[in-house]
Amino acid sequence: MSRFEITDLSLSGLKRIERKNIGDSRGFFSRVFCAEDLAEAGWVKPIAQINLNRTSRTGSLRGMHFQYAPHAEMKLVNCIRGRIFDVAVDLRAGSPTFLQWHGEELSAENRRSLLIPEGFAHGFQTLSDDCEVLYMTSHPYAPDAEGGIGALDPMVGITWPLEIADISERDSNHPALSQAFEGIRL
Numbered sequence: 197m198s199r200f201e202i203t204d205l206s207l208s209g210l211k212r213i214e215r216k217n218i219g220d221s222r223g224f225f226s227r228v229f230c231a232e233d234l235a236e237a238g239w240v241k242p243i244a245q246i247n248l249n250r251t252s253r254t255g256s257l258r259g260m261h262f263q264y265a266p267h268a269e270m271k272l273v274n275c276i277r278g279r280i281f282d283v284a285v286d287l288r289a290g291s292p293t294f295l296q297w298h299g300e301e302l303s304a305e306n307r308r309s310l311l312i313p314e315g316f317a318h319g320f321q322t323l324s325d326d327c328e329v330l331y332m333t334s335h336p337y338a339p340d341a342e343g344g345i346g347a348l349d350p351m352v353g354i355t356w357p358l359e360i361a362d363i364s365e366r367d368s369n370h371p372a373l374s375q376a377f378e379g380i381r382l
């Protein structure tokens with residue numbers, strides 16, 4: 197029996213993963229990652245890193261980040277404290293959903309995660325103070341292979357739920373996409 201409810205989203209390969217809790221008088225147990233169950237959702241490589249970030253202020257934004265091949269990575273993004281609006285953008289060259297985005301709320305309470313394939317940019321905005329995001333990646337961090345697109349890039353047009361209250365200098369200076377951008381090849 198799978199410990200997850202796996203739902204295909206509008207961009208191919210992007211999945212919503214809902215953790216099933218096993219509750220008792222003490223609380224609950226749930227799996228955050230399970231290689232056997234998540235292979236069905238497309239996660240077939242070993243986990244390279246498990247990262248945790250904490251964001252203090254509501255409305256703060258991290259992203260949109262990706263890594264170029266051969267360092268492209270899949271991510272399983274989980275919010276374990278607070279609430280976030282999590283967004284994935286399809287940057288895959290030739291994809292029928294190229295430059296389309298999908299966003300949804302992730303929280304400890306709704307037990308939802310996003311499984312984001314290689315070739316997507318990822319980012320999120322916090323919907324509450326003191327958010328903690330725990331995410332697994334299928335490839336090690338490779339700063340020289342990192343790419344970024346602006347959270348407000350008009351070529352993508354993400355609708356963020358809140359005004360941006362805080363953002364890193366790097367994330368506010370990603371180069372704007374041009375009409376000539378054909379996407380990234382994996």
Ligand SMILES: Cc1cn([C@H]2C[C@H](O)[C@@H](COP(=O)(O)OP(=O)(O)O[C@H]3O[C@@H](C)C(=O)[C@@H](O)[C@H]3O)O2)c(=O)[nH]c1=O
Binds near residue numbers: 337
């Ligand atoms: C992601 C990462 C960062 N770092 C360092 C670089 C820098 O000094 C510091 C903070 O890095 P950043 O500002 O890139 O952290 P952050 O903005 O939290 O980056 C994350 O954002 C979300 C949206 C993602 O999708 C992740 O893949 C990752 O890119 O941590 C590592 O040492 N290892 C890592 O794996």
